[in-house]
Amino acid sequence: KSVKNWASILFHDFALATVFVSDAQYNRNIHFDSSPQAVRLYLLYNHWAFKVLLYFFIMVNLLYIYLELLCLIVFTARLVHYAKVIPPVKFWKDPKNICIIALTLVDMIIYGSLEAAKIYCVRWSRVLRPLLLVNVTEGRQLRRAFRSIRNALPQIFYVFLLFMFSLLVFSLMALKLLGKRNLKNIEGYPYFTDYLEIVFQLYVLVTTANSPDVMMPAYNAGSLFTIFFILYILINTYIFMSVFLAVVYNSYKKYLKEEIRQLVRAKRYKMARAFDVLQEQKEGCSQPVLTQASWNHIVRQVRPDITDAHRDLLWSVCDDKNQGVIGKVAFVQLADLLNIEVITLKSRPHPLQNLFPTIYLSAPSRLICRLVQHRGFVIAFDLIILVNAVFIGLDEENPLISNSEWGFLALYMLEILLKLYVFEPRSFFSRHSFWNWFDTLIVLSALIATIINSALKSSAGYTSRQILDIVFVLRVLRLIRVVDSIKRFRIIINTLIRIGPAILTFGQLIVVVYYVFAIVGMELFKNKVKFFDNSTHPEHAYCGNPLLKGHSFAQLGYCKNNFNNVVSSFILLVELTVVNQCDGFASVTHVSARIFFVLFHIVVVIVIINIFVAFVLEAFFVEYSVDKSQLQTSLEKKIEELELAVAQEKVDDNLVNAMETIVNDLTTGQATKPNLMFKIASKRYRTVDALLQRMFEADIDPEDFAEIDESQARSYDPRPVSNVFFYLFSIRV
Amino acid sequence: KSVKNWASILFHDFALATVFVSDAQYNRNIHFDSSPQAVRLYLLYNHWAFKVLLYFFIMVNLLYIYLELLCLIVFTARLVHYAKVIPPVKFWKDPKNICIIALTLVDMIIYGSLEAAKIYCVRWSRVLRPLLLVNVTEGRQLRRAFRSIRNALPQIFYVFLLFMFSLLVFSLMALKLLGKRNLKNIEGYPYFTDYLEIVFQLYVLVTTANSPDVMMPAYNAGSLFTIFFILYILINTYIFMSVFLAVVYNSYKKYLKEEIRQLVRAKRYKMARAFDVLQEQKEGCSQPVLTQASWNHIVRQVRPDITDAHRDLLWSVCDDKNQGVIGKVAFVQLADLLNIEVITLKSRPHPLQNLFPTIYLSAPSRLICRLVQHRGFVIAFDLIILVNAVFIGLDEENPLISNSEWGFLALYMLEILLKLYVFEPRSFFSRHSFWNWFDTLIVLSALIATIINSALKSSAGYTSRQILDIVFVLRVLRLIRVVDSIKRFRIIINTLIRIGPAILTFGQLIVVVYYVFAIVGMELFKNKVKFFDNSTHPEHAYCGNPLLKGHSFAQLGYCKNNFNNVVSSFILLVELTVVNQCDGFASVTHVSARIFFVLFHIVVVIVIINIFVAFVLEAFFVEYSVDKSQLQTSLEKKIEELELAVAQEKVDDNLVNAMETIVNDLTTGQATKPNLMFKIASKRYRTVDALLQRMFEADIDPEDFAEIDESQARSYDPRPVSNVFFYLFSIRV
Incomplete structure (x- = not known):
């Protein structure tokens, strides 16, 4: 073979291993x-710009209906690209995307x-649209959330049946006990005489929306009837809702464990395949090995952003015995190793020290440095923020107070x-210094907005409401800073920051479900209720629908x-999630419209919100329980061995602020230390995925690289069982 | 020593060991x-009649205020009795009961x-009364619940501070964004102009009580303002409330584990002390042992209700090697062994078989037996119940339907x-046949009530509303039976039945907290709002308080x-637990009355309801995870060894109905089998305590009988640390 050909094959091998x-x-x-071409296309397929474009068009598709054709073209292009990447057999096995587009x-x-023929028609395909969001290749987290739900459903279903049984029995009892007493509710209608009405009212009582109104007529008739309602609330509102949470949580945990196991196995398999591509047979080794040169090449491809020193550190962790080559087991660790955030601290002197060494190192300058690094500096500014909070609360029309803002x-x-x-600017604005970035951005924007505002005021003589709003929001946001100085709060805040990305996944989930309900709701209730901006409009008092005259929906001003x-x-759907009230819509259409609202409550509150709560609970328990992984420990040990560690006493338990403290130590003193140091990033920046993975990966034999067999592959990249009941959830889930 | 003296000492030893x-x-x-006298008094002290008397008088004390002196005398008597039982030093160490009485x-x-001097005075000691309920010797479960709360408090406190911070920041932002826009709420008052009012309104939004009213004015002014409210609801209602649950649950679990450990240790220590009292030195044994005679004596004293055969079975489990004597370790198991419910099945023939053997064993009679035991019999009666449910729902004034009830x-x-x-009556009404008892009682009472009702109707010509109510309730209760025939439901129902006693503990806890708030509420709001039975009363429209004229509290008819x-x-406090609404009471007194309602919400909803949810969650997870204990396994093995086991295929997974089936098998066939069989009671009848104990007792060395040292004793029979903050909770907790 010619050298060129050989080089191209080698290039392809590295590209494949990199992928x-x-x-x-x-x-x-x-x-x-x-194949080389498919790998090149695959790399392009994973390019972030294409992903952003896709999500942009999904959003456009969801929001603007007339741009649909353009969107469809984009989706089709993406799909064709995908078809070129994966083997045709696999592509035609999953025809859901094609179906949706068709x-x-x-x-x-x-x-x-x-x-065109002016015949009324329902755009039923709109309901399918959010499934695109679930079904795109990038929606892994969202698909996992849907899978969690699908797995919890059978369990929830039985509890739900029992709950419905309890509801029906209680309703029957209410009908028998209260139906014949000629009671009237507050609007003067007969109270608890119709069975279906009772069932609905008691269901709403579970959502607490009509408490205590629903029991007042009975209570007024006799105090003993409250026993019935208290028992009902205890059993159905408190016990059953807890049981729903328990069931959802339990199946969530069980499923999560299996999911993570599959993920770890898939990861191992891919790393083993990469190793197979790159492996060499060295003399003196019975097993095929990987040389440091190939390893370096791969790491440089996968993570171009890490420094040479950092790469050498990782290599020394992999090649523990200093043999110059590593085996399969050591190579497989690489994926996890790259996920451990290692902060490289360069002990760069402050730029001012280079420019004006005598001034910067003079006694007054050193005093300033010591003052700023003192704990009192933080406390002083926390106090200033609190005083600022009081000033914000006071009336800003007082000139003294509005001018104090400048101060x-x-x-x-x-x-x-x-x-x-005091601190080296590049370290101060390093990637992990969340609060430094936050502070600077907030203060600078507040400064700019305040200047624009007062410029407008003094020149044009008026105050722009929008700019003033921005100024106020920025001022108030500044107060959040206080939280981070108190250690007890930091633990909670860290957990909340960590579950942030997962909350976004649930956000997507909620958007998908909301969108489906919104589309159906718009078909059912569009323009039944109107809002008039002008309160003098004659139809304003009854939301433009005479059926709402005197109805509490209109009286409470819910027209919007x-x-x-x-x-x-x-x-409206957000409001329904919090408190499920729908009397208004049942009045303007038909009593059966309540089914829509009950269904929404079951799907969103009983299923999704409970999964969300289960997720938050689990994240907190993981936070309370999981310690360092074995890999992380060995990385830390290696850092210490190489004497590149940041002095332990500086790190202590105050991990979050540690970084700042360390940076400052490095800049001001100790020139004898090596000019490069490593530190494993604090817990704050770990991902939930990594945490969960660590919880369960101990179960799997580290030497086990077997490809997942067909039955397992089905559940890890699952083609679901054909099941009419779950069809809705099975789109690429 | 004389024989009499020796006998009395022996008697005392056995009494002591029994205790x-x-x-x-x-x-x-x-x-x-x-000492012998103290032991005798102690036995008397634990007599159930005294406990019932005590609880009766606590209830009287809580409800009727003028009987107080009598109650005080009863409590003092009980306290004096207690003082005689325990060593004086220990008694005076815990002076809380004396303090309360004094x-x-x-x-x-x-x-x-x-x-007497006609000076107004507050009866402040009423608030102390519910503490008696916590502080009585019998309130162990309640004290444990209070301890759980006390242990969760510091954690909850920090999350609560963060939550309050978030609330204050959001309120400040709301004030700045919405306060200057001259918005009006639905009653025409200025909207979001007063900071404290905003804080309160946003706190109430967390309880979902004023959603969506609180956001409507802002929403009407501009859709973008809803972003503020949606963010607020997401962060404060959903995330923070989940975090509260996570924190409460986590500290609940952690504390529970420690609690159970202490309990197991205390139990071991007491068993070891009993062994020390009874032990004998046998030749050939290096360790002191216990003879079967003494063991039998003790078991007969502790559990007089179990049969000789059952006792022999337990002995054979303890004396595994058939030595005739047992050591300390084997003896210590006894307490747990006695807690495993073993059902003794005597293969008694049916009494009718004894009386009329030829008729009972004839072909038609056997056919009836087979029919009744058939699965179809259960299904047929389930269908009848469902048909009955439909008939109950229909109008009972129709003579056809009211007569069908007789059918x-x-x-x-x-x-x-x-x-x-078909079944042997004593087995049919055995202690564990919950549904048999339930059925029979419900049907018999329904029969009696229906007869009385129709007798009254035909003789006096009128229908007593009370009796009719009872008839209806009994009829509807009959429907519950259906649930038990469906296996999937049975698992859920079993868990619910198992957590029943614990829910009673939480009931006591709620009663204690409610009582304190009710007493304070009565001092603050008594007769501020009045209810008039007669709706024509002139003050009826505004609850007897002119301040409520036109107020929504009066308009919605909440006067009662x-x-x-x-x-x-x-x-009212139950209603406040479900939805915290207090505008009415703030209107008739002062805005600061809201503090009372916010405090109630914090204590009951954020703390106690979350502990309750945590408890239900834990009970379900225990249900899903815990298998048989080692002791139970060895007991089962012994039963099988002795060939006294009930045939396994009869038991299968349908444990709940198994008993019935087995009883019937024994009565109808297989006379060759021994006439006595054992079976370990199904999961349904296990206690939560025992389940929890099993989860953690593996941690403790079975040979460890050390007395709990002073520091540990403090936490297991805890005298709490002096702490002003927790004083309220520290009364014998």
Whole structure:
């Protein structure tokens, strides 16, 4: 073979290994072709710009209906790209995306022609749209959430049946006990005489929306009837709702464990395949090995951002015995090793020290440094923030108070400048210094907004409401800073920050479910209730619908809670999630409209909110229980061995602020130490995925690289069992 | 020594050992004197009649205030009795009961004299009363619940501070964003202009009571403001409330483990002391041993109700090697062994078989037996119950339907009679046959009530509303039976039945907290709001308080929700637990009255309800995870070895109904088998305590009988650390 040909094969090998390693690192599970062209296309397929574009068009598709054709073209392009990447057999096995696009197209054509013929038609394909969000290759987290739900459903279903049974029995008892007593409710209608009405009212009582109104007529008739309601609330509101949570939580945990096991196995398999591509047969070794040169090449491809020193550190962890080559087991660790955030601390002197060494190292300058690093400096600025909070609360029309804002801004600017004087700027604005970035951005934006505001005021003589709003929001946001100085709060805040990305997953889940309900709700209730901005409009008092005259819905001014457009539908659905009230809509359409609201409550509150709560609970328990992984320990040990560790006494338990303290120590003193140090990032920046993985990966034999067999593969990149009941959830889930 | 003297000493030894064993079995932790007289008094002290009397008088004390002196005398008597039982030093170490009684007495005297002098005075000692319920020797479960709360408090406190911080920051932002826009709420008052008002409104939003009203003015002014509210609801209602649950649950679990450890150790220690009293030195044994005779004596004393055969079975489990004597380790198991419910099945023939053997064993009679035992029999009666449910739902004024009730009653009676014909009556009404008892009682009472009702109707010509109510309730209760025939439901129902006793403990806890709030509420709000039975009363429209004219409290007819007496206060507090609404009471007194309601919400909803949810969650997880204990396994093995086991295929997974099936098998066939069989009671009848104990007792060395040292004793029979903050909770907790 010619050298050129050989080089191209080598290049392809590295490219393939790189793809395997980075797939393992980020837990991507796509079975792509291993031909050179497919690998190149696959790399392009995973490019962030394409992903952003796709999500942008999904959003456009969800929001604007007339741009649909353009969106469809984008989706089709992406799908064709995907088809080129993976083997054709695998592509045709999962025809859901094609189906969605084809169905949407068919629906568009039907709707267009019927519209042209002026025949009323429902755009039913809209309900399918959010499934695109679930079904795109990138929606792994979302699919996992859907899988959790699907797995919890059978268990929830039985508890739900029991709950319904209890509801029906209680309703029957209410009918028998209260139906014949000629009681009237507050509106003067007969109370508890219709069985279905009772069932509905007692269901709403579970959501606590109509408490205590629903029991008042009975209570007024006799105090003993409250025993019935108290028993009902105890059993159905408290016990059954807890049981729902218990069932959801239990199946969530069980399923999560299996999911993580599959993920770890898939990752191992990919790393082993990468190793197979790169392996060499060295003399003196019975097993194939990987040389440091190939290893370095791969790591440079996968993580171009890490320094040479950091890479050498990782190598020395892998090649524990200093043999110059590593085996399969050591190579497989790489994916996890790359996920451990190692902070490289360069002991760079402050730029000012280089420019004006005598001034910067003079006694007054050193005093400033010591003052700024003192604990009192933080406390002083916390106090200033609290005083600022009081001033914000006071009336800003008082000139003294509105001018004091300039003083506070100056103080905050001074704080930032002092810190920049003392700490090395690049370390100060390093990637993990969340609060430094936060502070600087907030203070600078507040400064700019305040200047614009007063410029407008003095020149044009008026105050822009929008800019003032921004100024206020920024001022108040500044107060949040206080929280981070108190250690007890930091633990809670850290956990909350860590579960942030997962909350976004649940956000997507909620958006998918809300969208489906919003589309159905808009078909059912569009323009039944109208809101008039002008309160003198004659129809304003009854929301433009005579059926609402005198109805509490109109009296309480709920007219803007309607299904007239996507935005107001979403806001209404949020309200329904908190308190499920729907009397108004049942009045303007039909009593059976209540089914829609009950269904929404079951899906969102009983299932999704409980999964969310289970997730938050689990995240907190993981936080309370999981310690360092074995790999992390060995990495730390290696750092210490190489004497590159940051002095332990500086780290102590105050991990979060430690970084700042250390940076400052390095800049001011100790020139004898090596000019490069490593530290494993604090717990704050760990991902939930990594935490969960660590909880369960001990179960798996580290020498086990077996490819997942077909039955297991089905559940890890699952093609679900055909089941009519779960069809809705089975789209690529 | 004379024989008589020796006999009396022996008698005392056995009495002492008996007390130790039964204390270990029921986990009582009282350090009584071991003198003969004290032991006798201690036995009397634990007599159930005295306990019932005490609880009766506590209830009287809580409900009726003028019987106080009598109650005080009873409590003092009980306290004196207790003082005689335990060593004086220990008694005076815990002076809380004495303090409560003394304080109550002082308060009574002051109140009486001031009342005589007609000076207004608050009966402050009432708040102390519920502490008696916590502080009595029998309130172990309740004290444990209080301890759980006390241990969770510091953790909850920090999350609560963070929550309050978030609330204050959001309120400040709301004030700045919305306060200057001249918005009006639905009543026409300025919207979000007062900071404290905003804080309160946003706190209430967390309880979901004022959603969506609180956001409507802002939403009407601009849709973008909903972002503020949605963020607030997400963070404070969903995330923070989940974090509260996580924190409460986590500290609950941690504390529970320690608690159970202490309990197991205390139990071991007591069993070891009992062994020390009874031990003998046998030749050929290096260790002191216990003979079977002494063992039998002890078991007969502790559990007089178990049969000789059952006792022999237990002995054979303890004396595994058939040596005739047992050592300390084997003896210590006894307490747990006695707690495993073993069902003794005597293969008694049916009494009718003895009386009329030819008829009972004839072909038609056997056919009836086979029919009744068939699965179809259960299904048929389930269908009848469902048909009955439909009939109950229909209008009972229709003569056809009201007469059909007689038919259903006849069918149910027939079912019970048939079962009694087929199954041995004593087995049918055995202690564990919950549903048999339930059925029979419900059907018989329904029969009696229906007969009385129709007798009244035909003779006096009128229908008593009360009796009719009872008839209806009984009819509806009959429907519950259906649930037990469906296996999937049975698992859930079993867990619910098992956590029943623990829910009672939480009931006591709630009563204690409610009582304190009810007493304070009555002092603050008594007669501020009045309810008039007669709706034509001129003050009816505004609850007797002119301040409520036109207020939504009066308009919604909430007048009966008041603090005028203990019963209505309790009902109001239940309503406040579900949805915290207090505008009415703030209007008739002062805005600061809201503090009372916020405090109630914090204590009851954030703390106690979360502990309750944590408890239900834990009970379900225990249910899903814990298998048989080692002891239970060895007992089962022994039963099988002795060939006394009930055939396994009869037991299968349908454990609950198994018993019935087995009894019937024994009565109808297989005369060759021994006439006595054992079976370990199904999971349904296990206690939560025993389950929890099993989860953690593996940690403790079975050979470890060390007495709990002073520091540990403090936490297991805890005298709490002096701490002003926790003083309220520290009364014998």
